[in-house]
Amino acid sequence: MESQVVTNPEEIAKLYRELSLYPSLSRADVGPVITSQYGGKYSNIYTEWSQRDLERNENVKFCRQYIVFHDDKSLVYSGASGNCTEIRGEVLSKDSPSGEMKAVVRECTVKGEEKQFLEIWSKNIKMKSINLTALKKHGKVYEDEQFGCLVWSHSETHLLYVAEKKRPKAESFFQMVPPELSSSIDEEETTRLDRKETVKGEQFAYHEDWGEALVNKSCPVLCVLDIEGDNVSVLEGVPDDISPGQAFWAPGDTGVVFVGWWHEPFRLGLKFCPNRRSSLFYVDLTGGKCEQLSSGSSAVCSPRLSPDQCRIIYLECSVYGPHMQCSKLCMYDWYTKKTSVVVDEVKRSKEDGFAGIYCSQLSPKCWSADSQRVLISCPQRSRKDLLTVDISTGSVTSLTAESDIGSWCLLNIERDLMVVSCSSPNCPPYLRVGFLPSRDSQEKVVWVTLEGSQMLPDIGWQIMTFTPPPEHDNSQYPGLDFEALLIKPKEVKAEGNLPLIVIPHGGPHSVIVAEWILSSSVLCSMGFAVLLVNYRGSLGFGQDNILSLLGNVGSQDVKDVQFAVESVLKNGDFDGQKVAVSGGSHGGFLACHLIGQHPGFYKACVARNPVTNLASMVGSTDIPDWCVVEAGYDYSPDCLPEPSVWEQMLNKSPIKHVTQVQTPVLLTLGEDDKRVPNKQGIEYYKALKARQIPVRLLWYPGNNHSLSKVDAESDGFMNIALWIIQHLSLR
Numbered sequence: 001m002e003s004q005v006v007t008n009p010e011e012i013a014k015l016y017r018e019l020s021l022y023p024s025l026s027r028a029d030v031g032p033v034i035t036s037q038y039g040g041k042y043s044n045i046y047t048e049w050s051q052r053d054l055e056r057n058e059n060v061k062f063c064r065q066y067i068v069f070h071d072d073k074s075l076v077y078s079g080a081s082g083n084c085t086e087i088r089g090e091v092l093s094k095d096s097p098s099g100e101m102k103a104v105v106r107e108c109t110v111k112g113e114e115k116q117f118l119e120i121w122s123k124n125i126k127m128k129s130i131n132l133t134a135l136k137k138h139g140k141v142y143e144d145e146q147f148g149c150l151v152w153s154h155s156e157t158h159l160l161y162v163a164e165k166k167r168p169k170a171e172s173f174f175q176m177v178p179p180e181l182s183s184s185i186d187e188e189e190t191t192r193l194d195r196k197e198t199v200k201g202e203q204f205a206y207h208e209d210w211g212e213a214l215v216n217k218s219c220p221v222l223c224v225l226d227i228e229g230d231n232v233s234v235l236e237g238v239p240d241d242i243s244p245g246q247a248f249w250a251p252g253d254t255g256v257v258f259v260g261w262w263h264e265p266f267r268l269g270l271k272f273c274p275n276r277r278s279s280l281f282y283v284d285l286t287g288g289k290c291e292q293l294s295s296g297s298s299a300v301c302s303p304r305l306s307p308d309q310c311r312i313i314y315l316e317c318s319v320y321g322p323h324m325q326c327s328k329l330c331m332y333d334w335y336t337k338k339t340s341v342v343v344d345e346v347k348r349s350k351e352d353g354f355a356g357i358y359c360s361q362l363s364p365k366c367w368s369a370d371s372q373r374v375l376i377s378c379p380q381r382s383r384k385d386l387l388t389v390d391i392s393t394g395s396v397t398s399l400t401a402e403s404d405i406g407s408w409c410l411l412n413i414e415r416d417l418m419v420v421s422c423s424s425p426n427c428p429p430y431l432r433v434g435f436l437p438s439r440d441s442q443e444k445v446v447w448v449t450l451e452g453s454q455m456l457p458d459i460g461w462q463i464m465t466f467t468p469p470p471e472h473d474n475s476q477y478p479g480l481d482f483e484a485l486l487i488k489p490k491e492v493k494a495e496g497n498l499p500l501i502v503i504p505h506g507g508p509h510s511v512i513v514a515e516w517i518l519s520s521s522v523l524c525s526m527g528f529a530v531l532l533v534n535y536r537g538s539l540g541f542g543q544d545n546i547l548s549l550l551g552n553v554g555s556q557d558v559k560d561v562q563f564a565v566e567s568v569l570k571n572g573d574f575d576g577q578k579v580a581v582s583g584g585s586h587g588g589f590l591a592c593h594l595i596g597q598h599p600g601f602y603k604a605c606v607a608r609n610p611v612t613n614l615a616s617m618v619g620s621t622d623i624p625d626w627c628v629v630e631a632g633y634d635y636s637p638d639c640l641p642e643p644s645v646w647e648q649m650l651n652k653s654p655i656k657h658v659t660q661v662q663t664p665v666l667l668t669l670g671e672d673d674k675r676v677p678n679k680q681g682i683e684y685y686k687a688l689k690a691r692q693i694p695v696r697l698l699w700y701p702g703n704n705h706s707l708s709k710v711d712a713e714s715d716g717f718m719n720i721a722l723w724i725i726q727h728l729s730l731r
């Protein structure tokens with residue numbers, strides 16, 4: 001039977017180009033309420049989007065503003081105000097609480113040198129432009145989600161941000177001092193001071209950093225700009241053995257609250273690892289006294305102060321263990337200094353369907369106006385839902401459980417006006433707003449779409465639930481089920497002819513929700529069906545589900561994926577001889593396992609930065625604890641694993657089955673990957689080469705674990721598609 005798949009590279013590139021035009025939402029800020037001269041109330045909504053620019057080979061960021069007229073409970077009128085504007089050079093930006101001013105950290109090149117400025121804008125004037133680089137109070141400003149922040153004090157007189165600690169200039173022992181230093185007295189004085197701060201012998205000293213995607217981030221410090229006095233100071237009092245971040249002003253601006261991550265005994269990678277020992281701290285502005293607000297034996301993140309400034313809500317989970325887990329929602333009362341658990345960890349889904357909280361970040365604002373409820377968007381099985389939590393009862397209600405949209409992402413909430421980004425596998429992200437109904441009302445949210453998106457009518461999707469057969473049941477955690485998201489062309493032209501691409505996610509404690517996924521929608525538009533499997537161990541199904549995988553990687557997850565694939569193939573639409581598998585990281589680990597444990601079943605395999613050998617990875621990854629914990633053992637940073645643990649790490653690895661592999665493999669590797677060092681892929685490449693199994697390796701310089709730079713992502717997509725087409729004999 002003839003294939004219905006698009007196989008011409010030009011046509012594939014055209015489809016990719018078309019679908020990559022859809023932007024995604026990254027931020028929304030709601031401005032203050034303004035009363036018009038006719039008495040109508042309105043607010044501005046500032047949104048930021050990001051879009052791949054294939055011509056310029058970069059992700060471009062742009063903003064667009066909307067105006068919403070409302071009566072504090074419902075929307076009266078809304079619309080866009082003005083067009084999109086590209087944002088360039090902005091590292092961070094934030095409007096002041098009153099909306100009167102805006103602060104921007106900007107990066108630009110002046111006379112060939114890269115500099116950072118802190119700007120204050122008021123009305124149509126740039127009031128200040130402070131050259132942070134020239135001030136030399138600290139290193140580069142942190143812009144990442146892990147540590148970074150730019151926060152106005154409640155009084156709007158000070159700004160708080162995080163930057164790398166100033167490091168003394170290091171020079172060679174053999175550096176000569178030039179006799180004539182400079183021409184002017186001022187310059188001479190500056191150079192003299194610079195030289196005084198220069199140290200010898202430190203030029204090649206190693207500085208630990210926070211790992212994958214946080215390289216060069218080593219010692220963050222809290223910095224405060226006094227706007228009136230043009231003075232930047234680095235806050236004192238933060239203990240030397242912690243890295244501060246996610247900071248904000250305490251009630252009354254008396255000090256700063258922040259999350260501190262302990263360094264000891266050495267820094268472990270933080271990205272995707274909210275399980276690092278950390279605590280909430282408060283540093284007093286006057287005395288520099290630092291107080292620990294939460295227990296020192298857990299991992300915390302995302303503290304958010306309530307509008308009445310009485311409570312701080314934050315996420316907590318245990319240290320080490322699986323990297324991503326079901327979090328507790330905790331609350332610190334500023335006045336009684338008491339901590340309580342508002343929502344506990346959920347072992348198994350509740351009767352009402354609530355499966356627990358799974359997110360590494362709360363939205364920038366998440367409180368209702370009366371400071372009685374908190375809003376959280378997070379995975380619930382294979383969808384992303386919007387939940388409200390009543391802080392006095394701990395009861396959780398889903399605002400979106402009955403919706404047929406696959407993913408609801410809360411961008412912000414201000415005075416009960418919620419701004420969300422919605423998407424589904426057949427619908428790119430779109431922007432909606434709605435008022436949160438009052439606490440005691442049964443009303444449903446009336447959502448208004450501010451920026452619509454085009455539904456792709458040819459793409460169909462469904463969530464499938466699987467009960468593992470008795471022989472695959474986990475005796476320690478019996479009765480768990482799992483799901484998969486099937487995306488396929490709505491019209492199957494010829495029965496029994498549909499090729500299938502199986503995609504197990506990475507993590508392994510992560511999840512694929514039913515949202516817009518560019519690569520899957522292009523593959524589907526080309527004529528493939530795509531099966532994304534949330535095997536047992538995924539987020540969103542209860543903590544037991546996560547724990548069930550520890551010690552069982554390479555078996556339970558492999559069985560679940562294979563079971564899902566074989567179940568789906570029973571449906572007459574598919575061609576069982578045209579099945580490919582593709583995955584990244586732990587998903588690459590699974591792809592390599594599947595071709596080793598089911599020789600010949602998959603006709604093509606693609607692995608992005610795959611884990612291929614836990615035993616050889618443990619000494620070189622930024623998260624060695626992951627290898628030990630996933631193999632089923634407790635991690636201890638101060639001793640080597642026992643020989644039996646090394647053996648188990650090897651036994652559970654795909655390399656163990658490489659001699660059985662028959663499937664051609666495409667490897668895509670990032671030169672700068674700190675998480676799964678590219679040597680993992682190379683080890684597998686050599687093993688396949690030695691056995692004359694077709695293998696191709698693509699090497700992406702300047703890319704880390706995610707291979708997400710625009711050229712790497714688009715080139716990777718094309719090569720993956722063509723590899724699958726070739727080895728599924730579709731051409």
Ligand SMILES: CSCC[C@H](NC=O)C(=O)N[C@@H](CO)C(=O)O
Nearest residue numbers: 272506507510584585586626675
């Ligand atoms: C030692 S690497 C572990 C696998 C990795 N986990 C966390 O970083 C992984 O699978 N990452 C996923 C995202 O969770 C990925 O797709 O890169």
